[in-house]
Amino acid sequence: MLSRLANPARFMRMSGAVLPALGLATVLVLAIGLYLALFVAPPDYQQGESVRIMFVHVPAAWLALLVYLIVAVASAVALVWRHPLAEIAAQAAAPLGAAFTLVCLVTGSLWGRPMWGTWWAWDARMTSVLVLFFLYLGYIALVNAFDDMGRGARAGSVLALVGVVNLPIIKFSVDWWNTLHQSESVVRLGGPTIDPSMLWPLLVMALGYLLLFKTLLLVRMRTALNERKARALRLAAPQRRAAAVLPDSMPTDATPVPR
Amino acid sequence: MRPYLDLFRRELSLAFRQGGEIGLALGFFVLAVVLFPLGVGPEAEMLRRIGAGIIWVAALLAAVLSLDRLFAADYADGNLDLLALLAMPLEGAVIAKCAAHWVTTGLPLTLISPFLALLLDLDMASLPVLMLGLLIGTPALSLLGAIAAALTLGARRPGVLSSLIVLPLYLPVLIFGAGAVEAGIAGGGARPHLLLLGALSLAALPLAPIATAAALRQALD
Numbered sequence: 001m002l003s004r005l006a007n008p009a010r011f012m013r014m015s016g017a018v019l020p021a022l023g024l025a026t027v028l029v030l031a032i033g034l035y036l037a038l039f040v041a042p043p044d045y046q047q048g049e050s051v052r053i054m055f056v057h058v059p060a061a062w063l064a065l066l067v068y069l070i071v072a073v074a075s076a077v078a079l080v081w082r083h084p085l086a087e088i089a090a091q092a093a094a095p096l097g098a099a100f101t102l103v104c105l106v107t108g109s110l111w112g113r114p115m116w117g118t119w120w121a122w123d124a125r126m127t128s129v130l131v132l133f134f135l136y137l138g139y140i141a142l143v144n145a146f147d148d149m150g151r152g153a154r155a156g157s158v159l160a161l162v163g164v165v166n167l168p169i170i171k172f173s174v175d176w177w178n179t180l181h182q183s184e185s186v187v188r189l190g191g192p193t194i195d196p197s198m199l200w201p202l203l204v205m206a207l208g209y210l211l212l213f214k215t216l217l218l219v220r221m222r223t224a225l226n227e228r229k230a231r232a233l234r235l236a237a238p239q240r241r242a243a244a245v246l247p248d249s250m251p252t253d254a255t256p257v258p259r
Numbered sequence: 260m261r262p263y264l265d266l267f268r269r270e271l272s273l274a275f276r277q278g279g280e281i282g283l284a285l286g287f288f289v290l291a292v293v294l295f296p297l298g299v300g301p302e303a304e305m306l307r308r309i310g311a312g313i314i315w316v317a318a319l320l321a322a323v324l325s326l327d328r329l330f331a332a333d334y335a336d337g338n339l340d341l342l343a344l345l346a347m348p349l350e351g352a353v354i355a356k357c358a359a360h361w362v363t364t365g366l367p368l369t370l371i372s373p374f375l376a377l378l379l380d381l382d383m384a385s386l387p388v389l390m391l392g393l394l395i396g397t398p399a400l401s402l403l404g405a406i407a408a409a410l411t412l413g414a415r416r417p418g419v420l421s422s423l424i425v426l427p428l429y430l431p432v433l434i435f436g437a438g439a440v441e442a443g444i445a446g447g448g449a450r451p452h453l454l455l456l457g458a459l460s461l462a463a464l465p466l467a468p469i470a471t472a473a474a475l476r477q478a479l480d
Contacts (some may be wrong), residue, residue, distance in 0.1 A: 138424040
């Protein structure tokens with residue numbers, strides 16, 4: 001399975017076929033989710049209408065964690081099996097994860113102002129999500145810091161795996177420390193403590209976010225593959241030209257293989 | 260054991276003979292601490308409250324600045340390749356290098372911290388907690404910093420990059436280190452914080468060298 005999908009040409013074919021349907025599903029589910037969240041879900045008895053920020057904030061937080069996990073798993077696969085697509089997937093996913101983290105931080109801040117009376121508090125969950133944002137930035141900066149693309153990708157993979165220690169800290173911070181941020185109310189033992197009338201829009205929004213991530217990931221991966229192909233062609237061009245002028249001067253199998 | 264000690268001794272004599280290395284980190288540490296009273300105002304009341312945090316932040320920054328000493332020179336002149344070829348595991352070599360790095364940064368910082376505490380008018384009673392915290396927390400700084408130092412070998416602008424990578428990893432050390440002193444002042448007992456700090460260093464001791472060695476190997480091939 002893993003090696004079957006390792007072929008970039010096959011990936012391009014399959015992703016090209018899936019992408020339109022995936023994009024359409026993303027638009028539909030996000031539209032339905034937003035409608036449910038903004039018009040159907042009832043206002044909270046305490047928080048009033050501002051509870052609707054939750055439908056944007058919570059899925060973003062979930063995705064922020066999930067995407068980091070995906071980056072880390074892809075990095076491990078890339079390091080262990082030298083899977084060519086795993087590296088590209090990790091690098092394509094990281095900026096998306098950073099964006100979700102930023103959305104989570106900004107909407108949380110906007111939500112905190114009316115509810116807690118402050119834009120920001122240095123409690124455990126917020127601080128650890130901020131650290132997650134910096135981990136993403138560090139990963140992106142490291143990957144792009146080398147002239148040799150392969151070296152950047154491998155260094156980034158090691159860093160992504162090191163950063164995984166932060167994930168359980170974020171996940172459980174609200175349970176370990178008693179802080180301003182409320183504790184887990186959806187995925188917990190004994191069932192969710194959130195009312196079904198709000199849970200369903202939330203889950204639809206989460207599905208919409210997930211589809212959005214997958215769509216953008218595929219687009220970014222395809223772009224990265226095309227970029228590599230273009231680079232390889234550009235690098236090979238002078239050699240081809242030289243070979244055309246002086247047929248014997250250069251062995252034909254010396255075309256550089258892009259990493 | 261012998262090769263590790265030899266490597267440790269080599270690192271130490273390099274640090275001492277090249278001179279200024281230890282002094283630079285210490286000088287930066289002192290200057291960074293001195294900046295704060297000038298920046299926030301010299302009221303003893305306020306300095307006493309934030310003093311421990313200032314010292315810890317300055318220690319973190321001084322540790323970050325000294326990271327390029329760990330591998331950069333050996334990477335540039337090829338010694339790192341030889342190190343990787345030795346019979347001893349690269350992880351062990353990393354530990355020996357980190358130990359030497361700690362002796363030339365973490366330990367001097369710890370020893371000089373009481374004088375800085377005096378400058379910030381910190382309570383005499385909290386000095387032992389501050390020093391003990393630095394003593395057991397700074398090894399984690401060297402060990403975690405080694406990961407970033409190894410990852411950024413050969414990168415463009417490695418200094419800025421490694422601080423961006425390593426400072427998020429340093430946060431728990433800062434939180435528990437400064438928290439220990441604060442809890443001691445508040446009368447809550449510094450013990451839990453110090454224990455957590457020790458746990459961080461002990462966890463970093465086996466784990467960080469594995470990541471560092473992995474990063475070094477991919478930098479070398």
